[in-house]
Amino acid sequence: MSFLPAPLLVRSNAPLARVTGVTRLAAGVLWLVAAAAIPDARGELVLLVTAVVVLVAWSGIPLRPLPRRMWPVALGALGLGLTAALGNAADRDLALPTLLALGPLRLTPPGLEAGLALALRVLVIGLTSLLVFAPADLTRLADALVQQLHLPDRLAYGSVAAMGLAPRTAADWQATGAARRLRGLAPRTPAGRLAAVPGRLLVVLVMALRRGERLALAMDARGFDSGLPRSRYRPVHAGPLDAVVLAVAVATVVLVVLVQQAG
Amino acid sequence: MTDRGEAVGAPPAVRAVRFGWTYAGRSRPALHDLSFTLEPGQLLLVVGPSGCGKSTLARALAGIVPHALPGAWTGALMVGERDVAGTPPGVLGQEVGLVFQDPETQLVMPHVADEVAFGLENRGWPRDRMLAAVPATLAEVGLAGFEARPTGALSGGEQQRLALADILAPLPRLLVLDEPTANLDPPGTTAVLQRLARLAARRDRTIVVIEHRLEALLPLADRVLLLDGEGGQVAFGSPGEVAARHGDALAGGRTWPAVAPPAPDAPVVLQVDAVSAAYPPVAAGPAPAAVDAVSFVVRAGERVALVGPNGSGKSALLQVVAGLRRRTAGTVRLVDPDGLREDPARLPSTALPRRLALVFQDPEVGFVARRVLDEVGGPDGLQTLERFGLAGLAEEDPFRLSTGEQRRLSLAATARQRPTLLLLDEPTFGLDERGRDAVAALLDEGRGAGQAQLMATHDPRLLPGCDRVVALRDGRVIFDGPAAGFLASPPYDPPEPWRLGGVPPRVAVGSAA
Numbered sequence: 001m002s003f004l005p006a007p008l009l010v011r012s013n014a015p016l017a018r019v020t021g022v023t024r025l026a027a028g029v030l031w032l033v034a035a036a037a038i039p040d041a042r043g044e045l046v047l048l049v050t051a052v053v054v055l056v057a058w059s060g061i062p063l064r065p066l067p068r069r070m071w072p073v074a075l076g077a078l079g080l081g082l083t084a085a086l087g088n089a090a091d092r093d094l095a096l097p098t099l100l101a102l103g104p105l106r107l108t109p110p111g112l113e114a115g116l117a118l119a120l121r122v123l124v125i126g127l128t129s130l131l132v133f134a135p136a137d138l139t140r141l142a143d144a145l146v147q148q149l150h151l152p153d154r155l156a157y158g159s160v161a162a163m164g165l166a167p168r169t170a171a172d173w174q175a176t177g178a179a180r181r182l183r184g185l186a187p188r189t190p191a192g193r194l195a196a197v198p199g200r201l202l203v204v205l206v207m208a209l210r211r212g213e214r215l216a217l218a219m220d221a222r223g224f225d226s227g228l229p230r231s232r233y234r235p236v237h238a239g240p241l242d243a244v245v246l247a248v249a250v251a252t253v254v255l256v257v258l259v260q261q262a263g
Numbered sequence: 264m265t266d267r268g269e270a271v272g273a274p275p276a277v278r279a280v281r282f283g284w285t286y287a288g289r290s291r292p293a294l295h296d297l298s299f300t301l302e303p304g305q306l307l308l309v310v311g312p313s314g315c316g317k318s319t320l321a322r323a324l325a326g327i328v329p330h331a332l333p334g335a336w337t338g339a340l341m342v343g344e345r346d347v348a349g350t351p352p353g354v355l356g357q358e359v360g361l362v363f364q365d366p367e368t369q370l371v372m373p374h375v376a377d378e379v380a381f382g383l384e385n386r387g388w389p390r391d392r393m394l395a396a397v398p399a400t401l402a403e404v405g406l407a408g409f410e411a412r413p414t415g416a417l418s419g420g421e422q423q424r425l426a427l428a429d430i431l432a433p434l435p436r437l438l439v440l441d442e443p444t445a446n447l448d449p450p451g452t453t454a455v456l457q458r459l460a461r462l463a464a465r466r467d468r469t470i471v472v473i474e475h476r477l478e479a480l481l482p483l484a485d486r487v488l489l490l491d492g493e494g495g496q497v498a499f500g501s502p503g504e505v506a507a508r509h510g511d512a513l514a515g516g517r518t519w520p521a522v523a524p525p526a527p528d529a530p531v532v533l534q535v536d537a538v539s540a541a542y543p544p545v546a547a548g549p550a551p552a553a554v555d556a557v558s559f560v561v562r563a564g565e566r567v568a569l570v571g572p573n574g575s576g577k578s579a580l581l582q583v584v585a586g587l588r589r590r591t592a593g594t595v596r597l598v599d600p601d602g603l604r605e606d607p608a609r610l611p612s613t614a615l616p617r618r619l620a621l622v623f624q625d626p627e628v629g630f631v632a633r634r635v636l637d638e639v640g641g642p643d644g645l646q647t648l649e650r651f652g653l654a655g656l657a658e659e660d661p662f663r664l665s666t667g668e669q670r671r672l673s674l675a676a677t678a679r680q681r682p683t684l685l686l687l688d689e690p691t692f693g694l695d696e697r698g699r700d701a702v703a704a705l706l707d708e709g710r711g712a713g714q715a716q717l718m719a720t721h722d723p724r725l726l727p728g729c730d731r732v733v734a735l736r737d738g739r740v741i742f743d744g745p746a747a748g749f750l751a752s753p754p755y756d757p758p759e760p761w762r763l764g765g766v767p768p769r770v771a772v773g774s775a776a
Binding site: 137138139157160161163164165167168172175176178179180181182183184185186188199203206207211214215217218219220221222223224225226227228229230231232233234235 | 322325326327331351352353356357359360361363365367368369370371372373374376377380381382383384385386387388389390393394397414415429430433582585587611612613614615616619620621623625627628629630631662676680
């Protein structure tokens with residue numbers, strides 16, 4: 001019925017699941033900055049290997065469903081890597097040795113290096129996002145954002161509530177298509193399908209807005225955002241484990257820089 | 264039905280004096296001239312046709328009207344010692360809890376314990392009090408041990424009892440329930456009404472209930488407020504007093520009159536053979552039931568009810584029959600008068616309207632036009648609208664109609680198609696008695712013309728009007744036979760909720776938990 005993926009069942013006692021969402025975000029942002037800044041493939045490889053080790057040892061994320069989830073990232077990495085490798089400026093430098101020739105395209109060592117670096121970078125970004133967001137549910141992340149970064153409750157928990165409505169909206173979208181088919185209005189061409197989108201979107205949006213409005217009223221009726229200070233049912237405390245995770249993130253980045261300078 | 268004794272001098276729990284409310288942008292008031300007094304510990308049942316302002320009264324008691332919605336206020340409405348219009352909603356919210364119709368649009372958090380705690384956090388309860396209150400309140404509504412479950416994996420009845428726990432946890436003095444069983448299957452309805460009966464028996468808080476299922480609630484009510492279609496007060500008093508003068512309004516739900524069975528040699532219109540379908544998992548938790556090796560036929564002029572608990576595969580089966588959901592096994596065949604057998608999933612879209620139509624539970628998803636008249640279409644569109652009582656709304660936007668009008672419009676749209684097979688998903692959901700009667704009359708007309716009808720429903724009162732009942736459990740057919748046989752011994756455990764008038768008995772005060 002729904003095209004939203006089922007959530008991954010993550011082991012909740014895994015180290016990454018026990019640190020706060022803000023810790024994971026901070027470590028993740030550090031890695032992403034490093035991944036973006038590093039020019040060569042060796043540095044990216046260090047990040048990738050570390051990410052895989054963290055995934056297997058620390059994340060509690062089940063590995064079996066991952067290929068099905070992550071294949072778009074892998075495909076993107078491959079595509080971007082190939083493009084960068086074969087479209088590299090160095091590939092036109094005839095002084096460089098040819099590693100591989102594909103018709104008019106040739107692969108040179110700098111091209112290979114650039115392609116590898118980009119492919120690895122995409123993989124690191126995908127895996128880092130997984131490590132940041134998958135280990136704990138949305139509630140915990142909202143808790144951490146509110147309690148540690150002092151994001152407004154309305155924004156954080158409003159988003160949590162809105163996400164709960166997403167499956168219904170996805171189902172509505174499919175139902176609008178089904179209704180049109182039954183009424184003899186199914187578009188027969190891709191162009192027709194595209195032309196039907198605004199009408200279906202309008203229906204889905206109207207319904208989603210109504211539903212959101214009802215949810216907001218229900219939240220108000222329960223005293224949400226009424227001006228009283230909220231108490232916390234799930235207090236968020238950063239502990240030694242948070243320090244360890246941050247230290248590992250920093251250490252990896254330092255290692256990457258050292259590998260660069262050694263090379 | 265005796266008055267509950269109260270300490271002399273305590274202020275009334277609710278007091279309305281010529282209270283009225285007009286939403287911004289509307290010319291007619293949603294409510295006007297309500298005057299009544301409710302003593303602490305009493306249960307008030309609010310009765311009236313759809314669109315009469317019952318929900319507006321619920322919103323006003325919780326302070327959503329006037330504090331969260333714009334409009335014009337007249338008269339006075341007091342909750343305890345507080346004037347609703349002059350009390351900030353946060354303060355009023357300490358005393359009033361409101362349960363809405365649709366469980367899904369009032370649950371905020373993804374997990375059960377967090378959901379109950381949400382309202383307590385909003386009120387600034389210290390954590391140790393919350394840690395004690397959450398499991399205690401869940402136990403009170405029969406959800407002990409559900410703390411870590413995802414709310415999305417609960418049944419409708421469980422979700423609605425969770426919503427009840429949400430508002431019970433902060434210990435409000437006034438409990439307002441706005442059609443809390445409208446979306447529930449019979450067991451879910453029974454469970455919610457039983458909890459409500461227990462709460463009422465304790466008499467430690469005032470309860471206002473808006474409900475169409477009068478037969479279940481009248482025995483619990485101390486007071487009845489009867490509204491007319493325009494938001495005015497017809498009567499207020501004890502159930503006996505109101506019934507004496509306005510018996511019709513409190514008569515309870517009518518059952519659909521029995522129909523003459525179609526000729527036994529009527530041609531088969533739909534043949535479903537060993538059909539299975541799978542649900543993709545939607546959320547963590549137990550996977551929802553699939554359709555599992557289901558077989559049955561529907562003949563011309565026959566009305567078949569598809570019954571079963573929430574999640575037993577009724578809607579999924581309708582979608583498989585309509586060719587909208589992929590089946591994993593089996594065949595679905597539409598048989599036309601010439602004996603041609605076709606799979607609806609393979610028919611081109613343009614061939615479908617005359618063969619089958621589906622009236623969605625939520626009519627809005629089926630609307631394709633921006634104007635009521637265009638939704639029906641054709642040169643005789645206006646006559647069709649006339650027959651469905653919608654002629655006056657021809658120029659309106661379908662999305663601006665009331666639920667009852669929307670349902671009639673989606674029926675009107677299918678009526679013009681004259682499909683051989685009409686599929687209906689909860690056709691009376693959200694309708695009052697008048698709306699149900701209108702839908703029933705239209706369906707009778709179609710059936711009389713030889714249309715086959717397959718209808719998923721939770722409402723046992725519709726079953727006498729059906730030729731056959733196909734009952735599902737966990738995606739399997741566990742009963743296929745005459746409606747009378749189903750009603751005599753419903754194949755479910757416990758069977759009571761599935762019987763006509765199968766609503767919970769009055770709970771003895773002594774047994775209140």
